[in-house]
Amino acid sequence: MDLYVVVLVEVLYGVASLILISAGLSIVFGMIKVINLAHGEFMMIGGYATITAVNLGMNVFVAMLVIAPAVVGLVGLVVERLVIRHLYGRLVDTMLATWGLSLFFIGLATMIFGNTTTGISTPIPGFAIGDYQVNGYNFFIIVVAALLLVAMLSVLKGTRAGLVARGTMQGPDMAAALGYSPDRIYMATFFCGSALSGLAGAILAPLVGLVPTSGGAYIAKAFITVIAGGPSLVAGLLSSASLFGVVHQAFTFATSPVIGEVALLVAAVVLLRILPQGVTGTFFKGKT
Amino acid sequence: MSLNRRNILTGAAAAASVGMLPRVAMGADSVKLGSILDTSGIFDAYGTPMDMAMRLAVNEINAAGGLLGRQVEVVAYDTQSDMALYTQYGQRLTRQDQVDVVHGGILSASREAIRQTMRKTRTLYFYNVLYEGGVCDRNIFINGVTPAQQVEALVPYAMGKSGKAVYILAADYNYGQITARWIQKFVADNGGHAVGVDFFPLDVSDFGSTIAKIQTVGPDLVIAPLVGGAHLSFFRQWAAAGMKDRIPLASTTMGVGNEHKVLTPEEGNGIMVAYNYSQELDTPANNAFKERWSAAYGDSSLIHEIAVSNYQGVMTWAEAVRQAGSLDREAVIASLEAGLSIDGPAGTVTVDPKTHHAVLDVHIMEIEDQGMRVIETLPQRQPIDTQAVCDLQANPDDNTQYEIQI
Numbered sequence: 001m002d003l004y005v006v007v008l009v010e011v012l013y014g015v016a017s018l019i020l021i022s023a024g025l026s027i028v029f030g031m032i033k034v035i036n037l038a039h040g041e042f043m044m045i046g047g048y049a050t051i052t053a054v055n056l057g058m059n060v061f062v063a064m065l066v067i068a069p070a071v072v073g074l075v076g077l078v079v080e081r082l083v084i085r086h087l088y089g090r091l092v093d094t095m096l097a098t099w100g101l102s103l104f105f106i107g108l109a110t111m112i113f114g115n116t117t118t119g120i121s122t123p124i125p126g127f128a129i130g131d132y133q134v135n136g137y138n139f140f141i142i143v144v145a146a147l148l149l150v151a152m153l154s155v156l157k158g159t160r161a162g163l164v165a166r167g168t169m170q171g172p173d174m175a176a177a178l179g180y181s182p183d184r185i186y187m188a189t190f191f192c193g194s195a196l197s198g199l200a201g202a203i204l205a206p207l208v209g210l211v212p213t214s215g216g217a218y219i220a221k222a223f224i225t226v227i228a229g230g231p232s233l234v235a236g237l238l239s240s241a242s243l244f245g246v247v248h249q250a251f252t253f254a255t256s257p258v259i260g261e262v263a264l265l266v267a268a269v270v271l272l273r274i275l276p277q278g279v280t281g282t283f284f285k286g287k288t
Numbered sequence: 289m290s291l292n293r294r295n296i297l298t299g300a301a302a303a304a305s306v307g308m309l310p311r312v313a314m315g316a317d318s319v320k321l322g323s324i325l326d327t328s329g330i331f332d333a334y335g336t337p338m339d340m341a342m343r344l345a346v347n348e349i350n351a352a353g354g355l356l357g358r359q360v361e362v363v364a365y366d367t368q369s370d371m372a373l374y375t376q377y378g379q380r381l382t383r384q385d386q387v388d389v390v391h392g393g394i395l396s397a398s399r400e401a402i403r404q405t406m407r408k409t410r411t412l413y414f415y416n417v418l419y420e421g422g423v424c425d426r427n428i429f430i431n432g433v434t435p436a437q438q439v440e441a442l443v444p445y446a447m448g449k450s451g452k453a454v455y456i457l458a459a460d461y462n463y464g465q466i467t468a469r470w471i472q473k474f475v476a477d478n479g480g481h482a483v484g485v486d487f488f489p490l491d492v493s494d495f496g497s498t499i500a501k502i503q504t505v506g507p508d509l510v511i512a513p514l515v516g517g518a519h520l521s522f523f524r525q526w527a528a529a530g531m532k533d534r535i536p537l538a539s540t541t542m543g544v545g546n547e548h549k550v551l552t553p554e555e556g557n558g559i560m561v562a563y564n565y566s567q568e569l570d571t572p573a574n575n576a577f578k579e580r581w582s583a584a585y586g587d588s589s590l591i592h593e594i595a596v597s598n599y600q601g602v603m604t605w606a607e608a609v610r611q612a613g614s615l616d617r618e619a620v621i622a623s624l625e626a627g628l629s630i631d632g633p634a635g636t637v638t639v640d641p642k643t644h645h646a647v648l649d650v651h652i653m654e655i656e657d658q659g660m661r662v663i664e665t666l667p668q669r670q671p672i673d674t675q676a677v678c679d680l681q682a683n684p685d686d687n688t689q690y691e692i693q694i
Contacts, residue, residue: 003504010497017494116333117517119524121552126530132503135496135529207528208493209520209550213330217491217518252497256486258460260497 002130007253009129013138015245016145017204019237021218022225023148024197026237029226031169031193032186034084035095039222040215041105042194046072046201047210048113051120060123060206068202069195076194080187088186102215109212117209137206144203148196153234165189224268230278232285239279243267318361319354319615321346321602322387322411324377324402326394329369333545334394337595338416339364342391344584345602355609363387371397378402382409388615389605391416391598396462400689403428407687412617416601417594418544418563420466421671422690424643424678427617429624431604431637431646432597433564435470436673438540441650441666442562443474443511446538449560451508452480457498457522459515459541460487466692467513467540470673483507493518495525502535513540520547527555536560546592548655559655564648565596565634566660577633600632604639625681636668643678645671 025039036042046068053063079101087094124136156162165185168175172182200218208214225244229236247267252260275282323342326335346360354360363385365377374393381387382405390406391414393399399415406413407427414429421434447454454475458464464487472482483505486498502510514522523542526532538560542548548556567578567588577599578588605620607630612619629638635649650669653660677690 003500006500006503010500013496115328115330117520117547117550119520119550121524121555122528124528126528128530132500133530133534134500135525137528138496207521207525209517209524209547211330211517214493214517217493249497253501257488257492257495257498261489261492 002132005129006132006134007249009134009138009142010253011246011249012142014249015241016142018221018225018241018245019145019149020141020200020203022222022229022237022241023152024193024195024200025222026226026229026233027152027196028190028193029223030229030231030233030236031165031189032088033091034087034190035091035098036193037095037098037219038079038102038105038215039098039197040217040219041102041109042072042076042197042215043201043204043218044109044210044212044215045075045105046198047205047208047214048109048118049198050202050205051118051210054120060120064202064205065199069199072198072201073191073195076197077187077191079194080190084190085183085186106212106215113212115212117211119209120206122206141203144199148199149234149238156233161188221264224265228268228271228275228278230275230280230282232280235284236278236280239284240271243271243279318359319356319609320361320363320385320387320389321605322381322385322390322392323362323364324367324374324381324390324392325364326369326398327366331369331394334417334592334594335366335369337590337592338392338394338598340581340585340590341595341599342602344581345599345606347584348580349602349606355606356613356615360606367398371395371401374398374401375405378405382406382411387411389414389620391601391605393417394594396420399423404687410617412605412620414601414605416597418597420463421645421673422466422677422692424674424680424686424688424690426621426644426680426684426686429601429604429639429644431601431639431648432594433648433650433669434645434671434673435467435540437648437650437669437671438562439467439470439474440672441652441669442538442540442560443471444478445562445652445664446509446511446536446560447475447478447480449509450536452478453483453505453507453509454480455484455486455502455505455507455510456482457486457488457510457512457514459513459519460489461515464488464513464515469692471511471513471540488514488519490516491518493521495522496529498522499526499529499531503531507535509536509538511538511540512542515541520550523551523559524555527551532558543655543660544593546590548660549589549658551655551658553657556655556658560652561655561660562650562652563593563660564650565591565593566651566653566662567591568653568659568661569634569651570662571633571635573631573635574633596632596634600630600634600637603630603632604628604637635665638668640671640675642681643671643674644680645674647671 028034028036049068049071050063053067054060122137126133168182168185225240229240244264248260248264251263325339327339350359367373389412393415418432456468458468581588608620608623611623624639625641638647647668650666651662652664653662
């Protein structure tokens with residue numbers, strides 16, 4: 001019985017971490033169609049921002065939930081103004097430019113922090129479920145991911161800003177005709193996407209040893225989740241993250257971590273063969 | 289003087305020839321030591337201290353009058369953690385610079401990239417890194433610990449402190465695979481059994497389900513030959529789940545690149561390891577070494593296992609040249625094969641003539657407050673894994689890396 005609870009926690013944690021990793025990318029790619037290959041590096045910067053803030057004596061939760069998203073959001077803002085805004089609508093060019101950015105950020109982080117592993121320990125102690133010890137931090141990640149989805153949904157559906165943003169994604173010309181500047185809205189959207197990447201990097205930082213090249217480990221999973229999710233932001237994220245999270249953790253438990261990773265990739269390939277438009281291209285149509 | 293193309297070209301040619309002069313002049317009567325290490329890129333945490341150790345050793349040799357009355361000149365290349373550059377710089381060291389000896393290589397892949405070049409060009413080669421064992425080649429001398437030296441010491445100690453059921457978590461490449469087999473063998477030899485073996489690709493950083501899986505099996509001990517930054521997450525997540533005080537943990541790699549200084553004391557304390565060197569080794573030789581390092585570089589905290597191996601490698605070579613009274617490759621090999629030994633910061637290092645590996649002290653240690661506390665010293669351990677397959681005395685033309693069958 002305890003084992004089932006532990007497995008359930010691990011599966012939820014797997015789903016939650018995929019949601020976190022992919023949320024920022026889903027906004028940047030899903031809404032403004034920028035293939036941000038520097039997404040992993042945005043997460044890496046979020047991680048370093050957290051560790052630096054904690055080492056300067058700041059509370060770890062403030063560092064993770066406020067400082068890191070703010071820092072990475074600002075980095076995203078600068079990147080958008082200098083590079084990305086010239087490339088809207090040029091999908092392949094954004095890929096090339098952000099790939100260059102990712103190399104630049106890796107180099108920059110190496111110069112500042114050195115090419116060694118750094119990290120902070122998790123702020124929440126482990127606890128027992130029956131005979132098993134579990135990582136208490138997993139619950140924190142699950143809660144943050146759930147809140148994140150709720151927040152995204154309520155902003156997009158419930159606020160004027162969300163409505164304007166969605167409208168601009170569907171028809172920038174019409175939005176402009178109604179008096180909204182698409183340029184400003186793209187900028188704000190990219191800022192939000194970057195800030196979410198920073199948040200993800202920050203929240204995962206205590207679980208890993210951080211190096212300047214850490215971002216590379218996330219980028220593939222993030223893209224797979226976002227693309228398999230399809231056109232709807234929140235529903236797509238939730239459905240593909242749930243599917244891949246369950247497949248990954250189930251196979252990891254049943255066999256080995258290697259097979260778990262392989263199963264995730266196989267599931268993605270099969271899914272995209274059957275549903276080329278992603279899950280929400282076929283199901284949950286019209287949802288956000 | 290007006291700047292035109294001719295003036296610039298003349299100037300450049302003159303500058304170039306001036307630049308060449310001292311090198312040619314020095315090359316005539318200095319001994320050339322080639323060094324090839326990753327001092328930038330993802331392996332620089334390993335390579336930079338190794339480079340510092342090599343330069344410290346050469347400076348000490350030169351301060352003591354050099355070798356055969358000549359100064360030792362370092363010809364060093366940074367391979368930038370790029371395996372392709374090893375081949376290129378290996379060629380340059382042997383054919384263009386024509387060095388007298390090459391020290392270097394970090395990953396096993398980098399060693400294999402240059403080993404044959406060294407052999408073909410008859411350039412003596414020293415590989416000074418802890419590795420998976422089995423290389424049998426008369427042209428190479430290896431003085432890092434091999435799995436048998438390390439695991440043979442670590443397993444009985446760790447099992448004695450815990451119990452007979454052992455779970456193994458290893459990195460998924462040749463080092464991890466081979467080391468995991470050795471661990472299984474020594475666990476069985478000590479009356480225990482491996483209840484689980486899992487391999488992890490180098491980029492896996494999420495060990496949550498593994499930690500739950502280990503608990504379903506309920507071993508007495510976990511041994512983790514995990515490698516690199518992503519795998520460091522395991523030790524962190526293990527502590528975060530509160531497992532550290534429930535199941536003891538041992539590792540054959542934790543701390544080789546000073547990883548234990550990244551973990552907090554709560555995360556690292558109590559992890560059992562076995563190496564040739566520890567900064568906390570309280571011997572006159574090590575204290576003096578740390579003082580010399582601090583005098584040269586200001587701070588001794590960067591010293592690690594394979595930096596010391598590199599230092600001892602250079603010193604072993606220097607001693608062999610002194611005893612041979614010559615730089616001739618055969619003469620130096622002969623004096624090395626005479627069972628030459630030196631006293632390094634980590635104790636006595638003796639060349640094993642049969643395998644060209646090293647007989648050295650292995651210390652069983654526990655990580656304590658970001659240091660490695662020495663528990664027990666096992667003097668002069670033989671490289672029995674490689675000895676079982678390699679005999680260069682009987683078969684000097686051997687040129688293989690044996691995969692050890694258990």
